[in-house]
Amino acid sequence: MGGHGEKPKANVQTDTESLFETLRRWRAEGKPAALATVVSTWGSSPRPEGSHLAVDEAGHFVGSVSGGCIEGAVIEAATQVMASGCPQLLEFGVSDEQAWQVGLACGGRVQVFVEPVE
Amino acid sequence: MKAATLARIAQAQQKREALVVVTRLADGAQCVFDAAGSGGGLVLAPEQAAEAAALFASGRSTSLSGPETLFARAYVPSPRLLIIGAVHIAQALAPMAAAAGFEVVVIDPRGAFASAERFPGVELCDEWPDEALARLGLDGATALVALSHDPKLDDPALELALPSQVFYIGALGSRRTHEKRLGRLRDAGLGDKVGRIHSPIGLDLGGRSPAEIAVAILAEVIQVRYRGEAG
Known part of the structure; x- marks a missing residue:
């Protein structure tokens, strides 16, 4: 009977695998990884505080910190964080030059904390 | 995030237990609260610890009061x-x-x-x-x-x-x-x-x-x- 069986070894998050299980698997496979977390929001940001995005060295990611508009910039920062080992606090908003470039058009502002995963 | 914290979160989710992880955004130092108490490198003031513990019930993730920016992430079982x-x-x-x-x-x-x-x-x-x-x-x-x-x-x-x-x-x-x-x-x-x-x-x-x-x-x-x- 299915259900309690082993999980597939695909390089994506399976339906039943949590983001943290994915992170543990990446680390067990020796891949550097970083975790991004929405730590504050103002206005109409699409994802609430606490939302996570996990990124591996090759830029594979699971989870989301926005409707998709800032993920690219967060993944880029995550790559730097993996290399330096130092966390970063990112801020995106409509009045922000970078946010225009990455397209945070929803009118909100969001702070994202990116930390390396040991 | 330390490997032990990552393992603790994954374990709590699997066991359907509530957990709160507090992160100091200035340097990434963290501590973990569970039903048994708290542990980790970051030491909180008593009022901040009480705020973090209160998040078990609400399941909300939020910043704690105080001069430093401390973000508390609550992990509660999914429905x-x-x-x-x-x-x-x-x-x-x-x-x-x-x-x-x-x-x-x-x-x-x-x-x-x-x-x-x-x-x-x-x-x-x-x-x-x-x-x-x-x-x-x-x-x-x-x-x-x-x-x-x-x-x-x-x-x-x-x-x-x-x-x-x-x-x-x-x-x-x-x-x-x-x-x-x-x-x-x-x-x-x-x-x-x-x-x-x-x-x-x-x-x-x-x-x-x-x-x-x-x-x-x-x-x-x-x-x-x-x-x-x-x-």
Whole structure:
């Protein structure tokens, strides 16, 4: 009977695998990884505080910190964080030059904390 | 994030335990709060620790007060739907509930019903309901629906669910079937609890097909989850 069986070894998050299980698997496979977390929001940001995005060295990611508009910039920062080992606090908003470039058009502002995963 | 913290979060999610991780954004130092207390490199002031501990109940993630920016991330169990009876309505309900963010388990010891062909991608459990529920646990983030139409399966599940913390209990069946069921449960000593059972199950949407009834059941489960029992 299915259900309690082993999980597939695909390089994506399976339906039943949590983001943290994915992170543990990446680390067990020796891949550097970083975790991004929405730590504050103002206005109409699409994802609430606490939302996570996990990124591996090759830029594979699971989870989301926005409707998709800032993920690219967060993944880029995550790559730097993996290399330096130092966390970063990112801020995106409509009045922000970078946010225009990455397209945070929803009118909100969001702070994202990116930390390396040991 | 330290490897131990990562392991702790994954373990808590698997065991359906609540956990709060507090991070100092200036340097990434962290501490972990669980039911047993706190641990980790970051030491909090007593009032901040109390704020973090209060997040267990609300499940909210938020910044704590104080001069430093401390972000508290609450991890609480995701909602879960336990379905007794691998019947036609369950075939429609299981994927709908999964799409709505529920962990779904279909429990039915009858192999012909609980087959992977009938339930692709759904977690199936072929134990008897009383064994399955004892193993899975009945916590406050869990809803239980008895759909089998068979008292041998539905009754033991209801007997365990009624005194438990589950936030929703529903049972399929006609008024007459339900009256008989209530009689059996009263005989089992659960007379003061049987009012918890939603029957007829689901919101009154007027639908008749298995999928339409599944929508009505899922809608009622979601309504009770957010609004509580209408009373």
